[in-house]
Amino acid sequence: MTPADSYDAIVVGGGHNGLVAALYLARAGWSVAVLERNAAVGGAIAGGEATLPGFVHDLYSTNQNLFLGSRAYADFASGLARHGLRFRTTGRPYANAFPDGLSLRVHSDYERTLGHLAAHSAGDAEGFAGLYRQYRRFAPYLFGLYGSAVPSVAAVRQVLSLLRHRGVRGAAELTHTLLMSTRELGETWFTTREARAMAACWGMHLDFGPDVAGGAMFPLLELFADMENGMSVVEGGAQRLPQALGALLAEHGGEISTGAEVDRVLCRNGRAVGVRCVDGSTAAARRAVIADVGPAALYQRLLEPGQVPAPVRRASGRYRYGPGTMMVHLALDGPLPWAAGDELSGFGYVHVAPYVGDLARTYIESLSGLLPAEPLLVVGQTSAVDPTRAPAGRHVVWIQVRTVPPVISGDAAGTIRQTRWPEAVEPMTGRVLAKLERYAPGGTSRIACVTAYTPQDLEAADPNLVGGDSTAGSHHLSQNFLFRPMPGHSGYRTAIPGLYLTGAATWPGAGTNATSGRLTARQVLKDSRPGGRFWTSRAGRCP
Incomplete structure (x- = not known):
């Protein structure tokens, strides 16, 4: 200039x-x-080749459903496509893995999802269907509000439309749900700890530990919007x-x-x-x-x-700012061999918590400055959605580790002595991979290269991510x-x-x-x- x-x-x-x-x-x-x-x-x-040549990773953000469904994309889609923007979408958006080879899986096929949940628990299937009905009743108003400035006349119109079409009782029902914590949401609608964890994991994508009021809105939207739309990534890299x-x-x-x-x-x-x-x-x-x-x-x-x-x-x-995030990128010589079955390797996200209590402890440990003993792993199987990301037969895996402390004061498990991220990143990466190995036995033997980014690395790359708050x-x-x-x-x-x-x-x-x-x-x-x-x-x- x-x-x-x-x-x-x-x-x-x-x-x-x-x-x-x-x-x-x-x-x-x-x-x-x-x-x-x-x-x-x-x-x-x-995005870039964070591990090995030919392996293209999304370095930070990966799931682009929100952009794909945005008004901005609708307004500029043809021009963006002309400049090379394309998406790959999977009909297997997300799943949760649990001990003993158990999993819960959500497909874009609603009846298939409901059948899978019913095989696990009739109560969970009934709750999922009931919550989906609530989502369908209120989603137009929620997404309308989400796309409006707050405060604004447009936002007021959304509220008035809600009252006109659903009445005061309906508005109260929605407000009650949105003010819930993710633990309360799960306990209200589901009967097993597995299904309750499936809901609570979505809250941890933001900074909603299981017991934080108001945490239910994001899971309510993600549980069903991802089911309806699948999960999308940018073809060739974010x-x-x-x-x-x-x-x-x-x-x-x-x-x-x-x-x-x-x-x-x-x-x-x-x-x-x-x-x-x-x-x-x-x-x-x-x-x-x-x-x-x-x-x-x-x-x-x-x-x-x-x-x-x-x-x-x-x-x-x-x-x-909320707790920090750690990113772990893997180049693999084959798909992750999930204990829950080979089909799991085709899902966009696999959440590994495993349960709500683990999420609650992780969140509190992170806020207390402790490296969590059992962090949530959001395992993004990017090349399962977009095969162009890796050489034939090989894969890239994106792991978001939620949550971790921006500044380390200690280790909840008592085994990592380092308290500075440049020194703690290696043993913490080892903890992440050890947890992954428990759910995908033999997976670590397929790792050709691993690269990890600490909360400090995230902030250095994007100063808006203060303390690694993604x-x-x-x-x-x-x-x-x-x-x-x-x-x-x-x-x-x-x-x-x-x-x-x-x-x-x-x-x-x-x-x-x-x-x-x-x-x-x-x-x-x-x-x-x-x-x-x-x-x-x-x-x-x-x-």
Whole structure:
């Protein structure tokens, strides 16, 4: 960049939400620049040969169902396909493995799933069917709310529609379910500990340990949305998703600069007017600056202290992150030989907990700074969904280890003495592989190469994943819905006119749903119209 560079809008950070926001603005005829600190755009959607040549891994995010089902994808699908974005989908989305060769499996075929559950427990099959009926009754309103800004007229319409069609009793029924913990959800609907664990594992994908109130919403959606839609990954590697977004942005006239780290949002006459990079170069933004970062990074690093109202600065410092995540990538000489049977090697995800009590202990241990003795393994069998990821007959496996402490104070099992992640990663990887071996005997003998990423590695790759929190901020009730990212600061506007916040720290939170980017762009376009909130600059100095 040079000091003469000037755009209608500048997007700080090239995560998928930043790219989507830029794409909508560029389609509207705006000149847009995306500035990304890394060598490639994508944030937590990244891929590469993490183990051996020819083995393509999704480094962080892998299940792209949310993006595939998003309004953004619907709006740009043909252009993204033109730039090489394709998906592979399996009708065997997820399963749980338990001791003694037992498993629960969910297929896209509902009757087959119900039959499998009935063979395990008639009560579980009845509960699954009952919960599915509730999901079908309320999913349109939930997904409608999920795709609306909060608060907004659109969100109010969803609530009113719920009341009109389902009544006060129906709204109360849904609210009661959503406020449950995942343990309560399982105990309400299922009879066996296996089925209860199947539900609770989904809560751990976010930061909902089994006993955290409000944890039931994500399992309610994932249990059945994945069943109905299967599980999808990007053909050829997750990196092709942001690559396609970037290429389509360029087609619409947008610019992307990588290796361009922004260290300051520039203000003049009470509004954001541009950015400065660490190399001293600047660029002007005539209409808007959009920051795809966390609130603490925005208000405490990118803005001068005097530019931020003191209450906002204090609130941003209280933004909470959840436990950390560790990633383990395997290159295998054959499929995992699950004790539960060969069919299990064809499922997109296999959760290895095994039970709700194990999840609860893992969560508390992680919050206490302890390496968990029995972490949840989310085993993503990527090449079973997309065979292009590995040479013929060989496989890549993606393991998300949930949850682990960002900073280690000890080991719950008392066997790992190291308390720094660079030294603890090897023995902790050994623990993960030993657990996997118990459920897939002989699997470790098929490992050709293993690569592990610590919570520190995740944050280094994407600064929004503070402490290795793969969800970019806690989703507990105090920091969700109207309170995301913080009370009194929902939506995508910030305390500085002309400056907007997007990404997983804003509603609807984590996941490659592209919703935040789309809604941010819509807010920017609305505010820029004659009579819009920020159409004219406010007088005076930056606050």
